[in-house]
Amino acid sequence: MTQPSITLDxxxxxxxxxxxxxxxxxxxxxxxxxxxxxxxxxxxxxxDLGLSRPTMRQAIQVLVDKGMLVRRRGVGTQVVQGRxxxxxxxxSLFDDLSAAGHHPQTRVLSCERLEADPEIAEExxxxxxxxxxxxxxxxxxxxxPLAVMxxxxxxxxxxxxxxxxxxEGLYATLRATGLAIRVARQRIGARRADEADAxxxxxxxxxxxxxxxxxxxxxxxxxxxxxxxxxxxDLYSFDMTLVDR
Amino acid sequence: MTQPSITLDxxxxxxxxxxxxxxxxxxxxxxxxxxxxxxxxxxxxxxDLGLSRPTMRQAIQVLVDKGMLVRRRGVGTQVVQGRxxxxxxxxSLFDDLSAAGHHPQTRVLSCERLEADPEIAEExxxxxxxxxxxxxxxxxxxxxPLAVMxxxxxxxxxxxxxxxxxxEGLYATLRATGLAIRVARQRIGARRADEADAxxxxxxxxxxxxxxxxxxxxxxxxxxxxxxxxxxxDLYSFDMTLVDR
DNA sequence: TAGTGGTCTAGACCACGCT
DNA sequence: GCGTGGTCTAGACCACTAA
Numbered sequence: 001m002t003q004p005s006i007t008l009d010x011x012x013x014x015x016x017x018x019x020x021x022x023x024x025x026x027x028x029x030x031x032x033x034x035x036x037x038x039x040x041x042x043x044x045x046x047x048d049l050g051l052s053r054p055t056m057r058q059a060i061q062v063l064v065d066k067g068m069l070v071r072r073r074g075v076g077t078q079v080v081q082g083r084x085x086x087x088x089x090x091x092s093l094f095d096d097l098s099a100a101g102h103h104p105q106t107r108v109l110s111c112e113r114l115e116a117d118p119e120i121a122e123e124x125x126x127x128x129x130x131x132x133x134x135x136x137x138x139x140x141x142x143x144x145p146l147a148v149m150x151x152x153x154x155x156x157x158x159x160x161x162x163x164x165x166x167x168e169g170l171y172a173t174l175r176a177t178g179l180a181i182r183v184a185r186q187r188i189g190a191r192r193a194d195e196a197d198a199x200x201x202x203x204x205x206x207x208x209x210x211x212x213x214x215x216x217x218x219x220x221x222x223x224x225x226x227x228x229x230x231x232x233x234d235l236y237s238f239d240m241t242l243v244d245r
Numbered sequence: 246m247t248q249p250s251i252t253l254d255x256x257x258x259x260x261x262x263x264x265x266x267x268x269x270x271x272x273x274x275x276x277x278x279x280x281x282x283x284x285x286x287x288x289x290x291x292x293d294l295g296l297s298r299p300t301m302r303q304a305i306q307v308l309v310d311k312g313m314l315v316r317r318r319g320v321g322t323q324v325v326q327g328r329x330x331x332x333x334x335x336x337s338l339f340d341d342l343s344a345a346g347h348h349p350q351t352r353v354l355s356c357e358r359l360e361a362d363p364e365i366a367e368e369x370x371x372x373x374x375x376x377x378x379x380x381x382x383x384x385x386x387x388x389x390p391l392a393v394m395x396x397x398x399x400x401x402x403x404x405x406x407x408x409x410x411x412x413e414g415l416y417a418t419l420r421a422t423g424l425a426i427r428v429a430r431q432r433i434g435a436r437r438a439d440e441a442d443a444x445x446x447x448x449x450x451x452x453x454x455x456x457x458x459x460x461x462x463x464x465x466x467x468x469x470x471x472x473x474x475x476x477x478x479d480l481y482s483f484d485m486t487l488v489d490r
Numbered sequence: 491t492a493g494t495g496g497t498c499t500a501g502a503c504c505a506c507g508c509t
Numbered sequence: 510g511c512g513t514g515g516t517c518t519a520g521a522c523c524a525c526t527a528a
């Protein structure tokens with residue numbers, strides 16, 4: 001039962017439960033607490049840190065939700081076995097790749113304003129014919145084409161005129177204009193590459209592609225983005241952790 | 246600001262926060278609270294129901310985590326737009342399909358005990374050569390083949406001798422023997438169908454298949470199952486909701 | 491029986507967004 | 510300024526597990 005040393009800064013704007021969760025996570029990832037090992041119980045951990053029990057619980061719950069810890073009543077809290085995988089998170093592909101240390105490049109194939117067709121109108125909860133931005137991009141990693149991406153956004157929410165989408169991710173652009181994505185619903189599937197895909201991705205026609213379509217919603221619950229993307233499955237996959245609550 | 250009527254049963258073993266979350270969710274799904282509409286603030290909701298504020302918060306948080314509600318400090322709690330999609334949950338394909346009202350069928354292709362190769366040993370955190378169960382199954386929906394599934398489980402944890410896997414899901418079998426899955430890490434990708442796949446799934450060689458590999462962990466954080474599956478993408482996809490925390 | 495996490499209460503103060 | 514959610518405290522009782 002190793003006790004990682006945790007230090008709190010009560011003058012920091014970072015919540016106490018988050019400070020604890022962060023340092024606990026770091027200790028687990030660094031292997032300071034071995035997989036399968038039990039943590040001290042939450043009451044004494046709270047006492048040791050000078051925290052109330054609910055605050056300590058909140059910190060632990062963060063890591064349980066991430067699938068790093070497992071709790072059992074009457075038994076205790078243990079570190080889950082197995083290597084830690086990067087999560088599917090609410091970020092764009094650009095952010096994902098940047099964080100992984102790669103240097104993604106982007107080629108904007110088209111960026112135009114047009115009227116929403118029924119499918120787009122449905123996904124973005126707009127009337128058919130409403131003005132939207134339609135952006136098609138090719139994402140590369142090094143010289144390798146990785147994905148073809150098609151995004152649609154309500155023109156009333158964003159203005160993409162003059163935005164340099166070759167050097168800035170779409171989500172970063174949205175954040176910069178004060179649009180924060182809070183929720184997204186997505187569907188992952190597969191299909192054959194058609195001629196356009198094959199040409200752009202350097203694959204043969206009929207090759208398998210991994211597909212993702214996503215509708216993203218902002219702070220106020222309005223749809224702000226609808227995307228349909230196709231990835232080369234030899235270069236990309238979706239990792240995720242599921243937790244039973 | 247519609248107020249859904251919520252009734253509490255304080256003698257029930259179901260936690261109060263869960264009772265509230267369940268009824269709120271039902272009201273949202275049923276459309277009693279419209280998309281985009283604001284809920285009453287949590288303090289008055291708590292007062293109206295005779296609950297403490299933390300309990301009311303916990304109830305709301307459940308739905309925020311599910312991506313159904315969005316909260317903003319200083320503003321309030323709103324229902325997210327967009328149709329609600331079924332989540333990727335910590336269940337087996339069999340459970341998924343049953344819940345969706347389909348009647349999945351299973352053909353067990355093989356079920357044998359053998360020694361773990363390096364890949365399996367790595368995924369299940371066992372020594373190479375440890376005895377494991379290896380199960381290959383074909384899942385059908387109606388007469389349509391849907392997926393080929395390969396699962397591996399430590400023989401020390403389960404005994405599949407005499408288990409009727411044609412009529413019972415693997416996860417159900419595990420639950421029945423007291424093994425509860427709590428955490429799983431999975432990776433979704435795509436690949437070409439090889440001859441064996443094509444034959445079993447009624448596809449042509451080279452057709453795109455959606456793939457998923459998953460390692461599942463039990464209550465105590467030990468790996469209990471490693472699976473590699475391939476799905477027909479015209480019949481299956483993975484839906485999920487992402488929430489920024 | 492002892493120890494653990496799960497639930498619940500009744501408050502408090504603060505940060506933020508809107509007007 | 511006011512109302513909202515975000516955080517935090519200091520307790521309480523209960524259900525479950527393991528010895």
